[in-house]
Amino acid sequence: MxxxxxxxxxxxxxxxxxxxxxxxxxxxxxxxxxxxxxxxxxxxxxxxxxxxxxxxxxxxxxxxxxxxxxxxxxxxxxxxxxxxxxxxxxxxxxxxxxxxxxxxxxxxxxxxxxxxxxxxxxxxxxxxxxxxxxxxxxxxxxxxxxxxxxKGHSIKMSAKSNFNKSGESTGELVGGNLSLLVHQIGTGSDIDYSGKILFIEEVGEPLYHVDRMLLQLARAGKLKGLKGLLVGEFFQMTETKELFGASVEEIIFQHCSIYDFPIGFNFPVGHGEQNWPLVHGANVQLKVSGNSAQLNYLS
Missing domain, CATH: 3.40.50.10740 (Murein tetrapeptidase LD-carboxypeptidase, N-terminal domain)
Structure with missing residues (x-):
């Protein structure tokens, strides 16, 4: 517990x-x-x-x-x-x-x-x-x-994106930097994502690295049991959509579209100008409707 x-x-x-x-x-x-x-x-x-x-x-x-x-x-x-x-x-x-x-x-x-x-x-x-x-x-x-x-004050967080996938789910909130998530696979600090809401963010990577890391999560079975996905900022990517063929949002959506869980993009979390607090491991609710997404803490 x-x-x-x-x-x-x-x-x-x-x-x-x-x-x-x-x-x-x-x-x-x-x-x-x-x-x-x-x-x-x-x-x-x-x-x-x-x-x-x-x-x-x-x-x-x-x-x-x-x-x-x-x-x-x-x-x-x-x-x-x-x-x-x-x-x-x-x-x-x-x-x-x-x-x-x-x-x-x-x-x-x-x-x-x-x-x-x-x-x-x-x-x-x-x-x-x-x-x-x-x-x-x-x-x-x-x-x-x-x-x-x-100090234990209530935290509410919302975001907007046209790439959202609607839905509502509850679960423990886990995740962090995408590179570090991939690097934990097969180690003693790897987390079972099943039944949980995952959040990800990244900085300074070419788009093909993002694609490769999402593919690694998928191949390792880390995405199939998720209850939801919260996407923070992917800051200062070093490769353009014109060169790779897809944006960060499109890459993530391509790897996750086969699953039923909701996806909320553009949360103010990561290496950019905003980095709002997330309580890692807390029980939360992710509500995504149209272009709006909201994260609420349940405990």
Missing amino acids: IQHPPFLQTDDLIIIVSPSGVVQEDLVRGGAEILQGAGFTVEFAPHVFSKHFKFAGTNQQRLSDLQYALDHSNAKAIYCARGGFGITHILDHIDWTLFKQNPKWIIGYSDITALHHAAYLTGFTSIHTSVLQGLSELSIENQQAILGAL
Whole structure:
């Protein structure tokens, strides 16, 4: 049974970790100031600003910081400073024993998708939204939605697209970055999508990569049991429809049209200017009618 960690209150401690790529310090500190301005206490793990080639420290340094945060007896949330690449180097070495006794909200997206999956398999929801490095670059409204999600405020999200496939369904909300979803197949952090509502987003990929990844999900049987599909932003694709022959929406629709589940496109989630919070693992309702789609939380 999936559980929510306790929602945050004023003065609660958030630990900042960098489990993946090397960070931009000024943006991370700017994000921390937003958390402090909302009334939270912030602690930087020892190696947040470390550098080891592309990574925010060695594998051992990043694992040590993440384990410290997971085990912390007083922290209520763990905010990942950046995605990029690196979480899967350390994911299988995490000890979740103390986290289960004192669960915390894990926050981030992109490469952090794999960590969301691991938390879900451990039995807990988490928050898929901007990493701390990107928080200060979001609109005030978007920032407030993220801070509200940490406090347990109700989240509603809607989107419009002419590519929608109408229908209504309920299920647990899982997913994340499309590349990371594909990379989890066959590993210990792979999730069974059956009976669930999947959300996807992506950045900086050629359209043929998107096609190949959707095809891989289909061939692996990951799409056939879905209850619904929520499509976020596919940002800065590096190949045009004129070159490949189909848009992102058309690629997704081609791979999913044989199934009965509803599809809602264009949700404000991903690497673009908007990155609204999604509670990974929560029980939700997806309603798609014509060009309008709405996501509602049931618990």
